[in-house]
Amino acid sequence: MDKTITWSEPAKEDFRDVVFYLMRDSDVLAENWLEELDHALLLLGKFPEMGKMNPEKEVRFIREIFVGKYRIVYSDLNDVITVLMIRHQSRPLGKIE
Template identity: 35%
Template structure:
């Protein structure tokens, strides 16, 4: 399956890495590498994430990565990474209907 990142998901990953880099640039770089590795697992196991309770649609799922949720949508021949949110943040539903 092809994995695509929405502009919002890319922005969120960049913002998080930028914040981490304020204290530790090496950790920020590792965080980016690790999140991309985590997402690559979806190629072989696209349904590994649980259904997102805020929207309850079987094609929209989320996986936990540290303190963050990676929200994605399973499409016919691809996986779309929709957004990344801290687990304590409210997840706006409009970010899921991309």
């Protein structure tokens, strides 16, 4: 059974920022990233441990996957996956909320 995927408020803001940033360069680039994200989240719902443990946080239930040049950081607790943040791979994570 697929796990439910939810988004934290900071992750929703990150998502909007990434999409607007990509759209400044190219609508096609943004659409391609959105399709890749959608596919990655579909797989994540089926295989929540597919992401690697986050080396900066070293907590077993916080993991990350990469979509393009962006890190999708999520938690996997109690049959719910929560997207915590989206960061460009060149940026440090900072505080996870």
